[in-house]
Amino acid sequence: MAEIRFDKVSFSYGDQPVLDDITFHLVPGTFYGIVGPNGAGKSTLLKLMDRFLLPEKGSIYLDNRPLSQYSLKELARNIALIPQTPEYYPFTAREVVMLGRFPFGHRFQSPSSEDQRIVEQAMMSAGVLELADRPVSQLSGGERQRVTLARAIAQRTNVLLLDEPTNHLDIEHQILICQLLREKSHQGALCIGVLHDLNLVSAFCDVVLVLSRGRLVKRGTPSEVFTPKLIEDVYGIRVPKLTHPETGRPIIVP
Amino acid sequence: MKRPIYRTTGMIILVIVVALAATTIGTVAVPAKSVLKMLAYKIPGFSQRIEPDWTKAQEVIVLQIRLPRVLLAILVGGGLSIAGVLFQGILRNPLADPYIIGVSSGASLGATLALLFFIPMGWGGFSILPLFAFTGAILATFVVYRVGMVRGRLHPTNLILAGVAVAALLTAFVSFLMVLRIQNIQDVYLWLMGSLSGRGWKHLAIAAPYILVGIGAAVWLARDLNVYLLGEETAHSLGIGVQKLQRQVLIVGSLIAAACVSVTGVIGFVGLMVPHAVRLVVGPEHRRLTIVSFFSGAIFLLVADTLARTLFSPIELPVGIITALAGGPFFIYLMKRGSGSYG
Numbered sequence: 001m002a003e004i005r006f007d008k009v010s011f012s013y014g015d016q017p018v019l020d021d022i023t024f025h026l027v028p029g030t031f032y033g034i035v036g037p038n039g040a041g042k043s044t045l046l047k048l049m050d051r052f053l054l055p056e057k058g059s060i061y062l063d064n065r066p067l068s069q070y071s072l073k074e075l076a077r078n079i080a081l082i083p084q085t086p087e088y089y090p091f092t093a094r095e096v097v098m099l100g101r102f103p104f105g106h107r108f109q110s111p112s113s114e115d116q117r118i119v120e121q122a123m124m125s126a127g128v129l130e131l132a133d134r135p136v137s138q139l140s141g142g143e144r145q146r147v148t149l150a151r152a153i154a155q156r157t158n159v160l161l162l163d164e165p166t167n168h169l170d171i172e173h174q175i176l177i178c179q180l181l182r183e184k185s186h187q188g189a190l191c192i193g194v195l196h197d198l199n200l201v202s203a204f205c206d207v208v209l210v211l212s213r214g215r216l217v218k219r220g221t222p223s224e225v226f227t228p229k230l231i232e233d234v235y236g237i238r239v240p241k242l243t244h245p246e247t248g249r250p251i252i253v254p
Numbered sequence: 255m256k257r258p259i260y261r262t263t264g265m266i267i268l269v270i271v272v273a274l275a276a277t278t279i280g281t282v283a284v285p286a287k288s289v290l291k292m293l294a295y296k297i298p299g300f301s302q303r304i305e306p307d308w309t310k311a312q313e314v315i316v317l318q319i320r321l322p323r324v325l326l327a328i329l330v331g332g333g334l335s336i337a338g339v340l341f342q343g344i345l346r347n348p349l350a351d352p353y354i355i356g357v358s359s360g361a362s363l364g365a366t367l368a369l370l371f372f373i374p375m376g377w378g379g380f381s382i383l384p385l386f387a388f389t390g391a392i393l394a395t396f397v398v399y400r401v402g403m404v405r406g407r408l409h410p411t412n413l414i415l416a417g418v419a420v421a422a423l424l425t426a427f428v429s430f431l432m433v434l435r436i437q438n439i440q441d442v443y444l445w446l447m448g449s450l451s452g453r454g455w456k457h458l459a460i461a462a463p464y465i466l467v468g469i470g471a472a473v474w475l476a477r478d479l480n481v482y483l484l485g486e487e488t489a490h491s492l493g494i495g496v497q498k499l500q501r502q503v504l505i506v507g508s509l510i511a512a513a514c515v516s517v518t519g520v521i522g523f524v525g526l527m528v529p530h531a532v533r534l535v536v537g538p539e540h541r542r543l544t545i546v547s548f549f550s551g552a553i554f555l556l557v558a559d560t561l562a563r564t565l566f567s568p569i570e571l572p573v574g575i576i577t578a579l580a581g582g583p584f585f586i587y588l589m590k591r592g593s594g595s596y597g
Contacts, residue, residue, distance in 0.1 A: 052490050076493030087346070087485035090538050095480075102481050103493040148488075155492075 001028045002063055002078060002158035002190050004049060009058035011044055018044045020214040022058070028158065031185040032192045033205035033222075037235055040211040042194040043084060046161050049192070050079045062159075076103035080152035084163040084194075086144070093139070093147045094132040097123055100154030119154050125180060126150035141168030149177060153184075160184060162193040178204040198252040202226055203244070210234060226250035258542070265549035269328060272553050276327075276560045277320045281567050284312050292316055322455045324556060329458070330450070330514045331524055331555025332548035333465040335532075336472045337514070338525035339547050340507035343479045343540065344500055345410040352511035352525035355402070355417040355504070359424035360394025361387040361515040362446055366428045369442050370435040383445075384460050384516040391512035394420055399504065408500045448521035448574035450559045457517040464513035469548060471506045476540035479503065483538070521574045523581035524551055534588055554580075 004026045011019040019041045026032055034042050047053040048060060051067050060067045062078060070078070080100070091099075100122065101115045111119075123129040126146045131139060136147055145168050152160060165177055174197070182204050185191045195201050201208055202222040210218040210225060212234045218225050231239050231252060242251040278286050288308045294300045296317075337352035345354070353359075368377075368386035398420045402413030428446075432439045478499050482489045486496045511525070528551040529543065536542050558576040565571065 047487070050491050052487055071493075072490070072495055073493035076491060079491065081487065081491035083485060083487040083491075085485070086488055087483070089483040091480075091483075095539065096484065099481055099484060099492060102477070161491075 001188055003027050004159065004190065004192075005061040005064070006048075007059045007061070009048065009055045009060060011041075011048060011053065011056050018214050019048075022216050024209065024216060024219065026190055026192065028190045029185055029188050030190060030206045031182050031204060032190075033201035033208045034192065034194045034211060035196075035198060035201055035208060036211035041214045042211055043163055045211065046081070046163050046192070046194055049159075049161055050081050051075060073103050076155065076157075078157050079159040079161060080155040080157040081161045082145075082148050082152050082163065082165050086148045090135045090137045092133050093123070093128055093136055093150075094119065096136055096147055097128075097150045097154050100151040103155065118156060119150075122150040122154035123147075125153060127176065142170060142173050145169055146173065146177070149180070153180075158189055160189055160191045162191070162195075164194055164196065174200060198226065198231075202249045202252065203247065222249050226252055258545075262545060262549075265546070269549055269552055269556075272556055273324050273328065276324050276556055277316060279560055279564055280315070280320065281564075282312065282315050284308070284316055288312065289316055318454065322458045323450050323453055323559070326453050326458050326461070326517065327450055327556040327559045328552040329462055329465045330518050330521065331528075331558075332552035333461075333468065333510045333514045334521065334525035334555075335528035335547040335551025336469055336544055337507045337511040338529040339540070339544050340472055340475075340479075340503050340510075341525075342529055343483065344503040344507070345414060346483065347410060347414060348530070349526075350414070352507065352514070353421075353520070353522075355413060355508065356394035356398040356420045356424070357391045357508055357511040358515055358520045359421035359428075361391040361512065362428050362520065363394070363424045363431075364388070364390025364516075365445050365519070366431050366442050369445065370431055370438055374438065381456065384457065387519075388460075388512050388516035391515055392508070394424060395504075395508045395512070407497065408504075444572060445519040447572035448519040448577075449562070449570070449572040450518055451563065451570045451572075453517060461513040461517045464509050468506050468510035468513070471502070472510075472544050473541065475499070475503055475506065476544045479540040480538075483540075519572075519574070521555070521577060523574075523577045523585075524555055527581045527585050528554060530585065531588055 006022050006024050009019060009022045010017070022045070034045060036042050044053065048055055051070075062070065067075070097119045098111055098115065101111060101119065105111070105115070120129065123132060126149045128143065128146045128150050131143060131147065136144055139147065145165065149165065160181065162181070169177065178200055181191045181193060185206070193205070205222060208220065208222055208225040209216060210230065217234065218230055228239050228241050231237060237254060239252055239254060242253065243249065244251055274286055274289060277289050278284050291304050291306075292308060292313055295304045295306065334352050338350070341350040341352060341354055342348060364386035365383060368383045372382060372386070398413065398416045401420065402409065402416035404412055432442055478494055481492050481494050482496070482499055489499075490496050514521070529547050532547045532550050533543055536546050555573070555577070558580060559573045562571045562573040562576050
């Protein structure tokens with residue numbers, strides 16, 4: 001169980017402001033979707049959450065303890081990240097997923113049978129067990145992304161951060177990943193995904209945060225957030241009001 | 255985890271066998287048995303049981319000339335290879351070698367100054383040469399590092415470009431100095447090609463501490479480098495202090511490379527090629543890669559140096575010629591056959 005709180009956080013790259021006075025509170029057991037146009041500061045928000053970047057003003061708390069008081073290893077045992085552009089090296093898929101156990105081991109310790117079990121399980125749930133001994137550099141973009149997901153799951157953290165996790169995936173695998181995250185959040189994890197596909201967010205996320213020009217402009221369930229008015233205000237496009245015939249969730253198409 | 259221990263033991267034995275063979279080969283052949291006896295004779299407690307059956311000349315050749323040279327070849331070959339592993343890893347660039355961030359050009363300038371100016375002026379003799387080369391290497395690396403940083407962060411491409419720029423500048427200085435003292439440039443020229451000729455216990459004593467500590471540090475950092483290769487963001491999220499790791503790896507790699515260069519001159523190709531060749535065989539895991547690269551580089555340079563001093567005896571070739579001659583084609587072969595691309 002973990003919660004994250006932003007208290008009046010601002011951040012800028014050089015003299016270019018990226019995030020301005022952001023305050024929110026994220027609770028466990030929820031799948032949050034962060035949306036907004038390009039350059040709204042979504043990825044920066046995630047980078048602040050795992051302390052890859054430090055806020056200029058304000059504070060960030062993980063379980064009511066300032067993020068700055070955690071050691072990096074401690075943070076890695078609490079927060080897992082799937083970055084936007086993971087890099088690959090000719091490791092096998094299993095080796096990559098095993099690196100998810102890195103924050104838990106000692107420098108000269110070899111993986112325990114418990115680690116092996118966790119890694120197999122993570123690979124199974126991400127559907128990459130049959131790729132285990134293939135070099136990641138030889139896998140397709142979608143397969144790589146799922147290996148990265150398995151690595152993050154193998155970290156067994158209470159918080160999962162995802163930066164465009166569905167970027168390289170076909171629709172089947174996009175849905176597979178979103179289902180997996182929803183499942184994780186229903187088991188008590190705090191999942192936060194930056195996503196471009198508003199329909200995926202609408203279908204799977206419990207709560208949506210909308211960023212625009214570095215400010216948090218709206219927060220709520222998909223039905224509360226994805227109104228034609230908000231879409232026009234934030235993205236500058238006009239959309240009809242449509243809902244999914246079965247789930248009743250909004251559908252966003254031009 | 256028994257297999258790595260077997261592998262390491264096997265490689266240690268192989269290095270010892272090759273080293274022993276290299277010690278016996280030369281203009282004066284000394285049987286391996288005599289070499290072993292000579293060594294044992296030096297061990298306290300053993301000397302009474304051994305009947306010396308070798309000449310004084312043989313003893314000098316083995317213990318004062320060949321042995322330190324063989325040990326130096328092992329350390330420098332292994333050291334350069336490990337430095338190559340470190341730089342290729344931390345810069346995430348397959349073309350990185352131990353000299354990429356200024357070590358060789360800095361050392362060259364230091365050595366040139368020593369050989370053309372200070373030594374002829376009677377400053378302390380040839381023993382100041384490694385000191386000058388080492389200082390030059392460290393200073394140049396420091397400048398490259400400062401120039402290559404962007405807003406306090408290491409940027410691999412910038413660092414490599416800074417290395418190229420500083421190397422161009424320093425090489426121009428070296429050429430300029432050589433023109434000024436054109437009548438004395440033979441020594442500089444031979445030094446620039448890299449050689450183990452005439453290196454003795456003194457050189458070993460200068461370089462060994464840095465190289466040995468560096469090897470230990472490289473093995474210590476190996477697992478962190480594995481994580482680092484998944485990208486900076488991922489490494490950070492797995493608990494690696496990315497900037498700290500980059501600093502540590504650059505310092506360790508530069509110290510190893512500087513120590514090697516300062517006693518042998520610029521021996522090319524070992525640090526670039528050995529890590530690649532080893533990676534194709536044992537894969538990218540850095541602990542394994544580091545250890546196997548050390549032994550492979552050690553054996554490679556040892557064999558190359560033995561060829562360098564025996565092929566055209568009594569003329570000695572600079573070993574850098576042999577490493578490039580053997581290394582170039584071998585590398586091309588590996589690339590053509592290799593399935594494992596870098597990334």
